[in-house]
Amino acid sequence: MNYIVMDLEWNQCASGHAKENARLPFEIIEIGATKLDEQFNIIDRYGSIIKPRLYRKLQSQIRELLNYDEALLRTGRPFDVVFREFKKWCGEDYMFCTWGPLDLTYLQQNMDFYYLKEFHFPLKFYNLQEIYAINHLGDKSQMPSLEKVVTDLDIPIDEPFHCAENDAYYTARIFQKMNRKKLSDMYSIDFYHYPTCEDEEITSQHINYSEYITRTFDSKKEAMNDKNIATLRCHKCNRKLSKKIRWFINNPTTQICVGKCWNHGLICGKVKFKFTQEGKVFVVKTVEKINKTEYERIRERQILLRDRRKEKRQQKKNAS
Ligand SMILES: [Zn+2]
Known part of the structure; x- marks a missing residue:
C-alpha cells in the first residue's frame, strides 16, 4: 500500500459569505501530493493548478498567504479534469495522509459539486499533524504548524510554503522523519459523509x-x-x-x-x-x-x- 500525502489550496468568495455558492464555499484551486511506498520512500510528486469556476478573484486573506495570483489560476485546468487525473495518479491501493483535518472534507465537497463518484465510505486517513502532536508533543490540544515542524526536524527549506505541491512534499518529508509508532492504529475517519x-x-x-x-x-x-x-x-x-x-x-x-x-x-x-x-x-x-x-x-x-x-x-x- 502507498501513502498519498495530499495538500490543497482553496479560495473563498471575495465578496463575502452572502454571495457565495452554498454548495461550494471552498473552491479548490490547487491539488498537490507526494506518493510514498510502504517503506516511506518518496516515489512520485503531483501538482496541478485548477482554473476556478465560481470565485475567479482571490479572497484578500488567501491572496496574502499564497505565493501566486489570478494570472496563474487562469492557466489552470477545470477541477473535474484535474481530479480524474489525480485519482488515476493515486493508483488503486493507498491511504491518504494530510496535515490537519480539512483537506479531505473540502476535496469531497468539490467532488460533490461536480457530481464525481464518491470515495469508499467510511474514508480513513492519517492526520499527520495530529499524530505528530501526540507522538512528539504528547498533547492533542496544540496543533503545530507545518513550518514549525519542518524547522524542528531540520528539514531543508528549499521551496516556498503555501503552494499545495510544496506543502505536500514538506508533509511527506515530516512523515519520513517523524515517530510513527502505532501508526496503523492512529487513523482518523473523515466526517464529510456520515x-x-x-x-x-x-x-x-x-x-x-x-x-x-x-x-x-x-x-x-x-x-x-x-x-x-x-x-x-x-x-x-x-x-x-x-x-x-x-x-x-x-x-x-x-x-x-x-x-x-x-x-x-x-x-x-x-x-x-x-x-x-x-x-x-x-x-x-x-x-x-x-x-x-x-x-x-x-x-x-x-x-x-x-x-x-x-x-x-x-x-x-x-x-x-
Ligand atoms: Zn474496562
Whole structure:
C-alpha cells in the first residue's frame, strides 16, 4: 500500500459569505501530493493548478498567504479534469495522509459539486499533524504548524510554503522523519459523509480509545436520549459503567461524562455534535481512559459552568 500525502489550496468568495455558492464555499484551486511506498520512500510528486469556476478573484486573506495570483489560476485546468487525473495518479491501493483535518472534507465537497463518484465510505486517513502532536508533543490540544515542524526536524527549506505541491512534499518529508509508532492504529475517519441509518453507523476500536459515529437525529436532545449514545461503556472491556460525573454541557457542541471501570480505571466519554446542511445532527462519541488530574480538571470545569449558570439565573431574578 502507498501513502498519498495530499495538500490543497482553496479560495473563498471575495465578496463575502452572502454571495457565495452554498454548495461550494471552498473552491479548490490547487491539488498537490507526494506518493510514498510502504517503506516511506518518496516515489512520485503531483501538482496541478485548477482554473476556478465560481470565485475567479482571490479572497484578500488567501491572496496574502499564497505565493501566486489570478494570472496563474487562469492557466489552470477545470477541477473535474484535474481530479480524474489525480485519482488515476493515486493508483488503486493507498491511504491518504494530510496535515490537519480539512483537506479531505473540502476535496469531497468539490467532488460533490461536480457530481464525481464518491470515495469508499467510511474514508480513513492519517492526520499527520495530529499524530505528530501526540507522538512528539504528547498533547492533542496544540496543533503545530507545518513550518514549525519542518524547522524542528531540520528539514531543508528549499521551496516556498503555501503552494499545495510544496506543502505536500514538506508533509511527506515530516512523515519520513517523524515517530510513527502505532501508526496503523492512529487513523482518523473523515466526517464529510456520515451514516444515514443505524446499519451505516461506525464503531472504530483503537488501542487507547474508541470512536462511535452515529446516524443523524433531529436535535441534540433526541441524540442524547439514544441509549447507545448516553450509555458509557469501557472501551477496553465493554462493561457498562456507572458515572462519577454525569453528562454535562461543556459547550454548545460538546458534552462530557466520566465513569469508572473496576479493571481499567477512569473512563471519559465525550460527545461531539456535528451539524449537517439539512439541519440534522449526528454524533461523534469518543471513549478513552483518563488520569486523576484530567478527572479533576473535568470536575472543576463542571462546577465552574454550574456556578456560572446559577449566577446568571440570580442576575435575571434580580433584574425582574
Ligand atoms: Zn474496562
